[in-house]
Amino acid sequence: MWQAVLERPEKIIFREVKKPVVSDNEVLIKVKRIGICGSDIKAYYGKHPYIKCPIVQGHEFSGLIVDRGKAVRSLHLKDRVTVRPQLVCGQCYLCQQGNYHICNELKVIGCQAEGAAQEYIKVDESLAVKLPEGISYEEGAMVEPVAVAVHALSRAGRVRGRKVLVLGAGTIGNLAAQVAKALGAKSVAITDLSDYRLKLARECGIDHTINVNQVDLPSFLEKSFGKNKADFIFECVGEAETINQAINLARKGSDIIVVGVFDEKPRLDVGLVQDRELRLIGSLMYKREDYTRAIKLMQSKKIRLLPLMSRTFSFRDYPDAYKFIEKSRDKVMKIFIKI
Ligand SMILES: [Zn+2]
Ligand SMILES: [Zn+2]
Incomplete structure (x- = not known):
């Protein structure tokens, strides 16, 4: 499968890698949409204080479950999901108190760990959140923000x-x-x-x-x-x-x-x-319940996302998406990559 790597600031390359294989508690997701956000743009220019190259970007995304480990219970093949991109230690003082979103060892998928800018990504079952009927892949990629x-x-x-x-x-x-x-x-x-x-x-x-x-x-x-x-x-x-x-x-x-x-x-x-x-x-990131509330608000139509969706680029045009953002500056909101 192909993945896009931000090799150094302003340089995205495509490389072929092995498709991930799930372990017992993981699901394999065929990535469908990635949203590009302000922190991705800062990282693209090498200006994000906590993101270093090389990195596979993509922390706002949605996709389809195509495989699951044998211990996975809550999710099934063909479920449409988004992912809470937080890798935490589970051991530190903050994790023990339930404040895992500010874990001392926090790594964010797509920021300090391999992200979704690839055809497939595997994540722990606990990080995937099912998208209800009527929520599109674009909306799914916007659950994170x-x-x-x-x-x-x-x-x-x-x-x-x-x-x-x-x-x-x-x-x-x-x-x-x-x-x-x-x-x-x-x-x-x-x-x-x-x-x-x-x-x-x-x-x-x-x-x-x-x-x-x-x-x-x-x-x-x-x-x-x-x-x-x-x-x-x-x-x-x-x-x-x-x-x-x-x-x-x-x-x-x-x-x-x-x-x-x-x-x-x-x-x-x-x-x-x-x-x-x-x-x-x-305020840093979110917890799982913030994801659930976000999806509920989206379902109840209390939040309008359509005006924020600027444009979608194909996976191969990933570098063009950043060029477009640079050129359009304040005329652009959410840009998606379709994989
Ligand atoms: Zn973001
Ligand atoms: Zn921790």
Whole structure:
């Protein structure tokens, strides 16, 4: 079978390897769709702090079960599945407490372990999650980013009836805003520098969209949210400017959930965190229940994914997908590879 390897930054090669053979607790998946996300793009340019070349990418994917080990009970041949790409030790303090998603030895399939950019991949039964009828392979490949958003919301606590500000209208920011609405937030505002991404956010039903290049954010926020501004702020960019925006905009006693991945080390006004009694809350990946909730939200049609699906490339055109992303910059959201 063929696999695509990111051999070094900006260089994807195809190589022929043996088809994997399942052991007792594993399923073999014929990969159908891979989604490319922001961290893949950072890794492609050699700029991701935790991903090194050479790597077979692909951590957002869906496929069809074509073989299973003899101890597998919960999944069957021809089941359509997505995969929670977390390899954990099961032994460390965090794993023992059920916080395996922040395991000390965490490896992510497609980031620090071989990913789905190949015709077949085998995974432990516990990582595969069955896709219900009516969820397409494209949607299946988007369960992962939706689960990132679901987990970020679970870190925030109860948003029902509250006001939520999301900084960054990329895929994760958009989905965080949509999940906040789906969970009953009273009002949700989202910011970006790209009118295109903000237009998509409107198509997805987000209440307020703000281009911070054109509008003064603090006054807009007061106008649309009132003088108590936002109860929760989600930082979904990972840059000094946006995390500082979050801290500066936060009213007293509000929560900031940090979802963006930072490659630089920003200077922060921690004095405001203390004085305003802010809570800075990190959010990493998801747990299995976030996958289940993500799929339920998708099934209930409370989340609109179609506006986020930009384009699909064939497996052989994998390198072209990255060229397209580079060329299109802020005119592109989710790109899929069809295998
Ligand atoms: Zn991702
Ligand atoms: Zn562990």
